[in-house]
Amino acid sequence: MSLAALRDDLVPFLAPYLPSNDVSAKERPFITLTYAQSLDSRISAAPGVRTAISHSETKTMTHYLRYHHDGILIGSRTALADDPGLNCKFNDEFEKSPRPIILDLSQKWRFQGSQMYTLYKQGRGKPPIVVVRGAPTLRENDVDYLIFSQNERYIDFEILFSRLEAEFGLHSVMVEGGAFVINELLARGDLVDSLVITIGSVFLGKNGVEVSPANSLELKDIDWWNGTRDAIMCARFLNPKIV
Ligand SMILES: NC(=O)c1ccc[n+]([C@@H]2O[C@H](COP(=O)([O-])OP(=O)(O)OC[C@H]3O[C@@H](n4cnc5c(N)ncnc54)[C@H](O)[C@@H]3O)[C@@H](O)[C@H]2O)c1
Numbered sequence: 091m092s093l094a095a096l097r098d099d100l101v102p103f104l105a106p107y108l109p110s111n112d113v114s115a116k117e118r119p120f121i122t123l124t125y126a127q128s129l130d131s132r133i134s135a136a137p138g139v140r141t142a143i144s145h146s147e148t149k150t151m152t153h154y155l156r157y158h159h160d161g162i163l164i165g166s167r168t169a170l171a172d173d174p175g176l177n178c179k180f181n182d183e184f185e186k187s188p189r190p191i192i193l194d195l196s197q198k199w200r201f202q203g204s205q206m207y208t209l210y211k212q213g214r215g216k217p218p219i220v221v222v223r224g225a226p227t228l229r230e231n232d233v234d235y236l237i238f239s240q241n242e243r244y245i246d247f248e249i250l251f252s253r254l255e256a257e258f259g260l261h262s263v264m265v266e267g268g269a270f271v272i273n274e275l276l277a278r279g280d281l282v283d284s285l286v287i288t289i290g291s292v293f294l295g296k297n298g299v300e301v302s303p304a305n306s307l308e309l310k311d312i313d314w315w316n317g318t319r320d321a322i323m324c325a326r327f328l329n330p331k332i333v
């Protein structure tokens with residue numbers, strides 16, 4: 091199904107928060123942390139339940155963000171629960187799809203049989219980079235593996251991002267979730283260049299999957315966009331080094 095048209099006013103609204111075209115040597119990619127939350131700070135109605143929060147206008151906005159990024163990163167539980175496509179449908183410019191990156195240390199997710207696989211085979215999406223611990227137990231065709239040491243329980247995002255730049259040439263990565271990944275990055279404001287949060291006009295209740303930083307955080311360069319049923323807040327972290 092094709093997307094709704096992008097609202098014209100979203101282009102100047104998002105412009106200051108998009109990755110720059112500066113391709114000079116950098117140690118890590120430009121990082122955008124982006125997700126859709128309810129009024130009670132939930133990103134899904136229950137663990138593992140795919141829940142539409144965005145209006146069609148902000149769904150198109152997400153694909154516009156995908157258009158502007160080289161990579162898109164999610165945790166394994168989002169890959170398993172949502173079976174996302176993670177391609178770029180904006181203006182049907184599928185060749186602008188970002189490279190999916192799946193954090194799946196214990197290799198529970200499979201590319202074959204996924205929506206990502208179908209889109210890739212149709213020429214409408216890119217194959218993934220799967221982040222694993224130790225040599226992959228099963229090597230799937232067309233998948234690149236980013237291998238960390240057997241001793242790593244959780245990967246340091248600073249190292250992960252540097253490796254995505256150095257080994258895959260990704261200059262910009264948008265992080266789409268889920269809650270575990272979002273909460274980790276809210277604690278690493280020093281690594282996040284832009285924050286783009288869609289706030290849907292819905293409450294998801296106490297069983298919903300909550301996003302919240304462990305400590306309070308302050309933001310700067312804040313701007314808001316109002317849509318038909320939801321709003322978008324763009325911002326940067328204030329004092330990212332001390333969060
Ligand atoms: N509304 C939204 O914008 C949005 C976006 C994405 C996902 N979701 C929802 O979020 C839910 C899933 O979120 P979740 O919190 O259960 O899981 P998640 O998607 O954050 O995945 C967590 C898993 O990712 C891996 N992981 C995360 N950080 C890691 C690290 N630093 N090193 C190594 N591995 C790491 C681990 O395997 C961990 O168990 C689903 O219900 C999905 O529908 C909503």
Ligand SMILES: Nc1nc(=O)c(N)c(NC[C@H](O)[C@H](O)[C@H](O)COP(=O)(O)O)[nH]1
Nearest residue numbers: 126141142143144152172174175176177
């Ligand atoms: N922007 C946004 N609004 C939502 O209401 C919602 N539930 C997500 N969730 C993000 C999650 O990662 C989804 O799995 C992918 O957005 C699905 O991606 P596809 O459309 O299949 O490419 N994201």
